[in-house]
Amino acid sequence: MKKIKHIATALFLGLSLNSCQDFLEEDVRSNVSSEFYNTSEGFDLIVNSNYSQLREIFGNEPWLFSAGTDMYAEGRDAEPPGLSQYTQLDANSEGVAHLYSSCFRAIQLANTAIFYSETTEESPVKQNRIGEVKFLRAHAYFLLVQTYGGVSIVTDYIEEPILEFDRDSAEDVYSFIISELEESLDLVEDNMLSARVNRRAVEHYLAKVYLTRGYESFGSSSDFATAASYADDAIAGEGLTISFSEYWLPDTEYTIKPGTIFSVQYDESSTNQDPFKLGHMQSSYFGPYQGGSEIAGDAPYRTYTLCPTQYAINLFTEEDERWHATFMQEVYERYFDFYDFEDTSSLNVAHYYAAAWENSQQFENDYQTEHPEATFHSFGSYVPSINPNNDYQTIPVKKFDDPAAPFGEKTNRRDIVLARLAETYLIAAEAYLQAGNAAIGLQRLNVVRERAGVSDASPADFDINYILDERGRELLGEYHRWFDLKRTGTLVERASMYHYLIEPGNFIGANGELKILRPIPQSALDLNQNNNFPQNPAYQ
Structure with a gap:
């Protein structure tokens, strides 16, 4: 495979040696000699910095993962119009460059670790660490190839900026990802309880990569069967042993909850130096604004963007446990009393969002008789397309709540879960289909x-749209949706059907090409002295 000398941002990366969790010992050093990185301690710090880069990729605004889909739309506050509505999407659009630059920084950190692995002293875990880094490099490339198509494959450690680089094909990038993951599989620990990358995590992502490649024109006829096999390997006969509600309760770290496979890790000790910048933003989205700093401690910060659409609300039925664990249907005068009081029967209710099965005048009358102090939001009235302009006018998503975090946009200290066993089952379902x-x-x-407590789907139900609905119920807000629609070729159809600001024509770009891939950022093209580096067709 061809090696090239630089990444698309044309930046030389210094190492940021921050830990990603308390199990990765925090030890930030500067002005150290390169010899230090040839020690076991120094090499571990480089590996830890690779984990830390996940925070930059996923800890900021989640536009590239969620906007412009069937499940989330803007409420009172506007999303970036290019990523959310496609009409204004181009190489300079807000949010387009974030994933590109942050993933290439992750790749350069991985290249640095692999470079030093050739000279660093031996240790009992050295090969495990190399496997972890190869996984993290492949993971970054997987995000890139899904989002932008073919990108530059970079495997060299960069000491000085090089401003000319080529673009590899998406087919070659997928081949590289699979090769890296297969190498990683033989190196990482076979320990399902490890907070680090382990064998199950690699198997889960091999399943997802093969599944995704299977839809591509260059995919192999065996990709879906291979994806199913890897998914079953990751499942390893384990069932979903705790309830959906228990899984999302903010009581313990996800890394020790059954079913967690891979997450971006946070804790109070790693964010307390600056809790308003070192946390993440996942809980700040997917719900309405509920007040400013004056209510700190009473309700969480919400941006009032990426609010659930009516389609997302309609996915749930009364018996589905995921409805009650995903949404804060009954909001008390102090939002966090939901977590602080075991018995909430005597508390005043501020807002109630009626479910589909409560859509009757009789239910509303009965509820308001019992709770005359509450604002009652009837079913169908609390989505952004109907009433986006006032506080509390869309239903809050509670599954990411961090009641102990300071009030702020970027203060959540709970892990961002990237892969869990329930999704592995859904990957297997799609792959087998x-x-x-x-x-x-x-x-x-x-x-x-x-x-989830719902009846089995029947063979007559089971198709790709049903799987996407099930993924919507199970994974709402978990940074998968845009990739799901892009992978299955349903982005245009489903986004324009269920997102109130999107029409099919919004996707038409240059020369009639569809804006499925995101554009290569203009900042990257401007820095590249290779004038033959192509933009994606819809943006040329």
């Missing part, structure tokens, strides 16, 4: 439905 074995795929999907 596309491989022509719908019966086994349906079995995998129904494991997830059984845990």
Whole structure:
């Protein structure tokens, strides 16, 4: 494979040696000699910096993961119009460059670690660490190739900026990702309880990469079957042993909760130096504004963007445990009393958001008789397309709440879960369906439905749209949706059907090409002295 000398941002990266969790010992050093990185301690610090880069990728505004889909739309505050509505999407659009630059920084950190691995002293965990870094490099490339298509494959450690680089094909990038993950699989620990990258995490992502490549024109006819096999390896016969509600309760760290496979890790000790900048933003989205700093401690910060659409609300039925664990349907005068009081029966209710099965005048009358102090939001009235302009006018998503965090946009200290066992089951379901074995795929999907307390899906139900609906119920807000729609070729259809600001024509770009891939950022093109580096077709 061709090696090239620089990344698209044309930046020389100094190492940021911050830990990603208390198990990764925090030890920030500057002005150290390169010999230090040849020690076991120094090499571990480089590896830790690779984990820390995940915070930059996922800890900021989640536009590239969620905006412009069927499940989330802007409320009172506007989203970046290019990423959310496609009409103004171009190489200079707000938010387009973030993932590109942050992933290439992750790649350069990985290249640095792999470079020093050749000379650093041996240790019992050295090969494990190399496997972890190879996974993290592949993970960054997987984000890039899904979002932008083919990008530059960089494997060299960069000491000085080089401003000319080529673009590799998406097919080559997928081949590189799979090669890296397969190498990682033989190196990482086989320990499901490890907070580090372990064998199950690699198997989960191998399943997802093969599944995604299977939809591409260059995908292999066996990709779906291979994805199903890797997903089953990751499942390893384990069921979903705790309830959906228990999983999302902010009581313990996700790394020790059954079902967590891979997460971006945070804790109070790693953010207390500046809790308003070192936390993340996931809980700040997917819900309405509920007041400013004057209510600090009473309600969480919300941006009033990426609010659930009516389609997202309609996915749930009364018996589905995920409805009650995902949404804060009944908001008390002090929002966090939900977590602080075991018995809330005597508390005053500020707002109530009626579910579909409560859509009757009789229910509203009965509820308001019992809670005359509450503002009652009837079903269908609390989505951004209907009433986006005032506080509390869309339903809050509670599954990411961090009641102990300071009031602020970027203060959440809970992990950002990137992969968990329920999703592995859904990957297996999709892979088996596309491989022509719908019966086994349906079995995998129904494991997830059984845990949610809903009836099994039937063979007549089971198709790709049903899987996308199930992923919507299970994974709402978890930074998968844009990738799900792009992977399955349903982005244009579903976004324009369910997002109130998107029409099919919004996707039409240059020369009639569809804006499915995001554009290569103009900042990267401007720094590249290779004038033959192509932009994606819809933006040329």
